[in-house]
Amino acid sequence: QVLLQVLIILTGNYNFFNVLTIVLAFSLLDEEHVGRWLGRPRRRHGSGWPPSLGSVLGTLLELSTYGLLLCWTVRYFGLELDWDRKLLDSKVAFTYHEFTTWLRTVTLPLVGVAFLSLSWEILVAMYRCACVRGCFWKLWATLQWAIMATATVGLFAVSLVPFTYIEHESNGKLWPGIHQMFGAVERFQVVNSYGLFRRMTGVGGRPEVILEGSYDGHSWTEIEFMYKPGNVSAAPAVVAPHQPRLDWQLWFAALGPHQGSPWFSALLLRLLQGQPDVIRLVQTDESRYPFHTRPPTFLRAQLYKYWFTAPSEGSPGPAPWWRRQHVQEFFPAVSLGDPTLESLLSQHGLK
Template sequence: QVLLPPLIILTGNYNFFNALTIVLAFSLLDEEHVGRWLGRPKKRQGSAWPPSLGSVLATLLELSTYGLLLYWTVQYFGLEINWDKKLLDSKVAFTFHEFTTWLRTVTLPLVGVAFLSLFWEILVATPPCACVRGCFWKLWATLQWAIMATATVSLFAVSLVRDPSCRSPPPFTYIDHESNGKLWPGIHQLFGAVERFQVVNSYGLFRRPPRVGGRPEVVLEGSYDGHSWTEIEFMYKPGNVSAAPAVVAPHQPRLDWQLWFAALGHHPPSPWFSALVLRLLQGQRDVIRLVQVDESRYPFSARPPTFLRAQLYKYWFTGPSEGSPGPAPWWRRQHVQEFFPAVSLGPPQLESLLSQHGLK
């Protein structure tokens, strides 16, 4: 988990949440892993030869596990080396039905193994409570152990439940609906009691990456007469097809980011988008600076536009063979549909949209 975010940073234009993930992941490292960084001497362990039977069996078990994982990966994902093209080819060698059947078979047993592992860790943490001197401190240590153990078991339990009303359901039994229904009812009741606090959630920035067939983007357009329209270019998001993608990390351009999410949604524009249009029509400088810090790049810096509308496009990177005379464009795009109708400050259409969302 510590190495994954840097790889994402190197291969994608992501922002500060990768740094946050790295910080959180460091807290999961064992002291033995970071002892050298902290300047602590490494404990010397006596090397016995020949090794004990237990260590030999543990090593064989570990090697067997790695071997089975490698074998199953090759078998079920059809890994083959294409020596002619010097590529590693792969294809899924199982059906969707086989996959769901396998999930249904292993989900609940894995939950049981996880519970046993957790209880073992709790039991291992029990003896130190009795090693503390003094009755009061023993009682205090036992109380701390009981609170932490209860909280840990409770969090683990509620993280298994899938609630259909939850917008971002917890991760594990969500992958198999039937297994979710077979969980002990008390776990469902516990989840219902704490669900409003959102103490558990699915892991991952994009657990289900959107399959959109191109990058959807909202393009704002302004006009003084309602006939001749000028695109409003943002500092970071794709707009002008000749503009290179901006490198923003670790900065988080919230407005550009939210506009991309708005473009992904198959529903009417979010309430905040109507408010954005209103502020741009009013010419509010604070909002304009979210679009363009350099006012010379904002086409309506001298006078706010009379009309604003938004179009939905899909963007793709251009390939080497798509060049044209002159500077090669970075993007090609295709118009999809109107995203937001043309509005102005006079007619009641914009006022009606704002009132619907409680913004007026």
Template sequence: MRRLRNLFVYLLLWAAYLSACQVGQVFLYFQWDSLLLETGFLAALVAPLRQPPHHKQAPQGRLVGASPHEGLPFWLVRWLLFRLMFASGVVKLTSRCPAWWGLTALTYHYETQCLPTPASWFAHHLPVWLQKLSVVATFLIEIAVPPLFFAPLRRLRLAAFYSQVLLQVLIIITGNYNFFNLLTLVLTTALLDDGHLTAEPGNSRCKKRPTSWPRALLAMLSLLLEFTVYGLLAYGTVHCFGLEVDWEQHAVHSRTTFTFHQFTQWLKMVTLPTMWLGVASLTWELLNALWRWTQVRGWLRKLCTAVQLFVFGTATVALFVISLVPYSYIEPSSHGHLWTGAHRLFGAVEHLQLANSYGLFRRMTGLGGRPEVVLEGSYDGHHWTEIEFMYKPGNVSRPPPVVVPHQPRLDWQMWFAALGPHSHSPWFTSLVLRLLQGKDPVIRLIQNDVARYPFHRQPPTYVRAQRYKYQFSRPGEQSQWWRRQWVEEFFPPVSLGDPTLDMLLRQFGLQDKSPPRARSSGNALAQALRWIRKQLSPLEASTLLWGLLAAVGAIRVMQALLGPHPAHSSPLAKEKHKPAPKKDSGAAGKQPAPAPDNSSSSQTPRRKK
């Protein structure tokens, strides 16, 4: 599989997902789909054109023979992570959402998010002061910490890395956000360096060497700068959110001490400097790449690396300039003062989604309880049976599921549909039509096990939808996770041929205009794909995904434990480990005995790039 990790394969995967997003429209119109597209294109730049041979480890911790431009795509990943986190924190305040400004957003979030987890129920019942303090920590991690992604000090970057990991892990525990948080965790690895990722014992045991006074002074200044940054973060957090410790109630009280006008003025003051921070950091990365190019030996190799450095350097600068346009959306005046060439360049490639704007959890919805749409079917129009979905809340006695990293797109869209009238979600009318027709592919989106679908033997004659208000049950209510209250009728009862249904279908352009096409049975590929789908359909998507990930992990572990090491099997390695002949001339000290070929402690293992 190592041969498949190259630029062309990643470009193919990116193009395939871009095509799926264009076809999926509203069902794949989420910020994490845009994030996956942007990350996928950057992965094509990170991946090499061809897999190089295994490199030896250089004394400075770099790979011998590594390309000079290799750090540029990783810098773009770091810049993407900065834009994602900083914008997500800023929009929470620019939206003027009272829940975020009052620091009470998490008192609603766990209950009203699209697909809660069982841990959401427990998090929802935490003390209010702790939930408000968690909002303060969210603002700190998403707004104040991201500039540290470009800090010159390694320990500051590591502190930023661990803070981001903590936030993403907590979100994974308390909410089902499919692959988004896992993808963000992958992006955070751009904050690490080779020395932190290397598992070689030699790198963790630094030999004590005499330190010159300039190095000692530099280390002292670095430590002073590090403590200054931590002190400023702590002081700013206490000052901006009025943190006070209540020793009697064993609580920490917090409140927002700045106004919306003050925040917008601060944002106007820092948006352009953050862009210049990106320019300075990218310039430093380009200079480092140029310096590494000067260390390349051999005119032919120097020429090849110069071409690669030019191509990847130009692509890096272009993508950075393109990304400034969606990033500047967070502050209108900065967006207007942006270079016009950047706007033209972004407009030329906007349809490719190479750079996107982000801003997650902009506003809290369902402050009075989460609205939920419940579908019902009937054969006679009098006795109605609820149609239970696999993942979204329905049965009040069923615990919330854990479906990471799968995203049940229909369940997610049902959450958005409940926020307004059904006319705002045209696809809902099509869903009702397919249920009346008994379309098996649509039924499997609702219940993977068709036998659990109440109308699996015969489609319902009538279908309607009711809107309920769901709330988490209180502690002590046995065998119930939810409480619900009927609000109103969401979709009127309809049947096939009903004038209301036909009118809605015509209004949204959803009529079946062409006869169904017969399936071609002669296509071997189509038959194989249908057979695979039939075999896997009984499995839930989340179980299947975790099974595939576990299988890949098990294979990698077995390869690491049992597979022959390339350094042991290659003729070059065998030649390298032959005993050196004894010299005739007298040498200082005794000649060291050669280490046996099967000793793993006598050599530095080679790393795969």
């Protein structure tokens, strides 16, 4: 998990989320892992050679698992090394139907494997309670085991509902009592779907809202932000672990209509008013903000989809980092006192 997060940090731009995940992952390490860091001697588990049959089989199973994962990754994601361009090319080598069929095949068996694993851990814990000496301490250990086992089984049961969301047919096959249990505790958010971004966006292009300003309503100038994609020739900014809040929210706004982001109309109002605090969220360098001398009379927003360019797409001279395609108007042209803007501000109590 730590290696995965490090790779995401090196190739992505997810601010501090990955750092938090690494901290949580380290909290799962036991004394066997961190004993050397704390200066404690490592416990010996008998002679190291020759290794036991169980140790050999465990190592072989682990290596086989890694080998299968590598083979499947190469096969199903079409990994190819282009020596001429010094690039690692990849493409999805399976169809949506094949993916859903695979999900339908493995989801419930995975639930069964998880149930067996949990049952084994509970039985092992119960056996250890039985081995405790002394009637009082055995009773105390059994009481703790009963409480923890009940809580764990309950959490496992309700977690099956969000776990199977990704495959609705499997979700419908769950025992109705599990759905009722989940409904009773859903408001407490005890369990949820795995992953911060469980369903990835931008597969068909990264949607971006591009703000444009004008003094006459005919000649429009794009307003560039410090971090989000805009100018196709500008390299992506590396911001981690900083989180640029406005740029981040604009990305979420691009995933739906502007009505789903009521704060956007307030942003336009403040830019039309030329408020310095808001302008600094767009550009800390005043000279890079095209309307730093006088606020724009009109503002509008367009929706584009962005893709990274490949080296072969570059023309002579500096190659652009992005290519983009206009999708639609995101927000109509408005000015101070515009009825559309005033209505939206009043509707959401932002005026």
